[in-house]
Amino acid sequence: MNLHEYQAKEVFAGFGIPIVAGKVATTAEEAATLARELGGTVVVKAQVHAGGRGKAGGVKLAADPDEARQHAEAILALTIKGIPVRKVLVVPAAEIAKEYYLGVTLDRGAKRAVIIASAAGGVDIEEVAAQTPEKIHRFHLPGPTGFRAYQARAVALKIEPKPEVALKMARVLQKLVEVYWASDASLVEINPLVLTPGGEVVALDAKMVVDDNALFRQPRLAAFREDESELAAAARTMGLSFVPLKGNVGCVVNGAGLAMATMDLIKHYGGEPANFLDIGGSSNPEKVTTAMRIVMADPDVKAVLFNIFGGITRCDDVAKGILTALEELNVNVPVVVRLTGTNEDIAQRLLSQAKGVESAETMDAAVKAALAHAAGRRG
Ligand code: GDP
Numbered sequence: 478m479n480l481h482e483y484q485a486k487e488v489f490a491g492f493g494i495p496i497v498a499g500k501v502a503t504t505a506e507e508a509a510t511l512a513r514e515l516g517g518t519v520v521v522k523a524q525v526h527a528g529g530r531g532k533a534g535g536v537k538l539a540a541d542p543d544e545a546r547q548h549a550e551a552i553l554a555l556t557i558k559g560i561p562v563r564k565v566l567v568v569p570a571a572e573i574a575k576e577y578y579l580g581v582t583l584d585r586g587a588k589r590a591v592i593i594a595s596a597a598g599g600v601d602i603e604e605v606a607a608q609t610p611e612k613i614h615r616f617h618l619p620g621p622t623g624f625r626a627y628q629a630r631a632v633a634l635k636i637e638p639k640p641e642v643a644l645k646m647a648r649v650l651q652k653l654v655e656v657y658w659a660s661d662a663s664l665v666e667i668n669p670l671v672l673t674p675g676g677e678v679v680a681l682d683a684k685m686v687v688d689d690n691a692l693f694r695q696p697r698l699a700a701f702r703e704d705e706s707e708l709a710a711a712a713r714t715m716g717l718s719f720v721p722l723k724g725n726v727g728c729v730v731n732g733a734g735l736a737m738a739t740m741d742l743i744k745h746y747g748g749e750p751a752n753f754l755d756i757g758g759s760s761n762p763e764k765v766t767t768a769m770r771i772v773m774a775d776p777d778v779k780a781v782l783f784n785i786f787g788g789i790t791r792c793d794d795v796a797k798g799i800l801t802a803l804e805e806l807n808v809n810v811p812v813v814v815r816l817t818g819t820n821e822d823i824a825q826r827l828l829s830q831a832k833g834v835e836s837a838e839t840m841d842a843a844v845k846a847a848l849a850h851a852a853g854r855r856g
């Protein structure tokens with residue numbers, strides 16, 4: 478689960494990492510009021526689960542409340558990397574002498590958490606990593622304990638030669654490492670961590686990704702998930718794994734492996750999946766109906782492909798779910814169904830009368846049929 482900057486900053490502050498506190502607004506008027514309360518120059522920042530907000534025009538300095546209103550209005554109208562901006566953070570502007578990058582994430586290859594630090598922080602960090610990788614320093618952590626102050630100082634000194642500044646940075650780094658472990662995070666990041674002209678070290682941005690599987694023991698962090706879409710919430714409560722994608726073939730599959738193989742085959746034949754959707758192993762018609770509702774909510778979907786291998790999942794339950802979906806939802810695109818395994822004969826009988834549903838014997842045939850429908854090559 479991704480946290481918004483303002484949420485991650487709240488967590489960071491709780492661990493003693495210096496941040497600039499601000500407030501969140503959902504309208505331009507509110508942003509202007511906040512700017513007036515704060516006084517002086519403020520920064521208006523889009524709160525979306527996407528990086529590169531600065532480059533997308535989602536981070537703007539405002540000298541007065543009027544300007545804050547104008548920036549907030551423009552930012553609240555933005556869509557950054559496909560996500561509409563619904564909230565802005567208004568914070569007092571900090572002065573920047575230098576921008577650094579500090580992060581802790583999981584290095585799966587090394588099976589260790591790793592600190593990533595760079596003196597070249599800021600909005601171009603991706604280019605720094607790609608073009609001058611030597612400017613990025615890494616330090617693997619032994620585990621949840623055992624990261625020592627002298628090690629933090631050694632990392633800090635790689636990105637900041639002045640000992641008095643490096644010492645402040647080392648303290649931030651130690652706290653960031655604490656946040657990482659205490660939060661079951663897969664990423665904690667400060668970019669930029671800045672040095673102010675007055676010699677203070679402050680986190681101007683904060684990013685946090687928490688392992689979804691640990692949310693049950695992170696109730697405080699789980700509570701941050703206030704702005705999940707209704708569909709994402711439905712998928713989660715129904716136990717569906719859903720990832721929206723950019724194509725036009727909606728997919729409903731049981732099992733993550735089969736779902737990926739289905740997407741591969743769609744790509745193989747020149748198509749694009751509209752989503753990844755694993756309905757899981759158990760059979761429950763309601764799950765199937767919910768899956769269909771989620772897939773049909775995407776206006777780009779031109780055909781829906783069911784690929785079900787019935788083991789524990791019973792094909793007749795899936796068929797019942799499809800029939801309910803056809804009754805309850807406005808399914809205005811062709812549905813191609815490949816159902817094989819447990820109770821497939823019952824399933825075929827149930828679906829034989831359904832309008833707009835085409836059965837395919839094999840996965841290959843089903844994918845080809847769905848692609849033909851999506852391309853408008855079949856009636
Ligand atoms: P990101 O682009 O999504 O990573 O958003 P950031 O929060 O990192 O902001 C992007 C850039 O805006 C930063 O790298 C800074 O250069 C600038 N910025 C952000 N906050 C402030 C601030 O308080 N003062 C100044 N002068 N610049 C800021």
Ligand code: MN
Nearest residue numbers: 599668669682
């Ligand atoms: Mn940033």
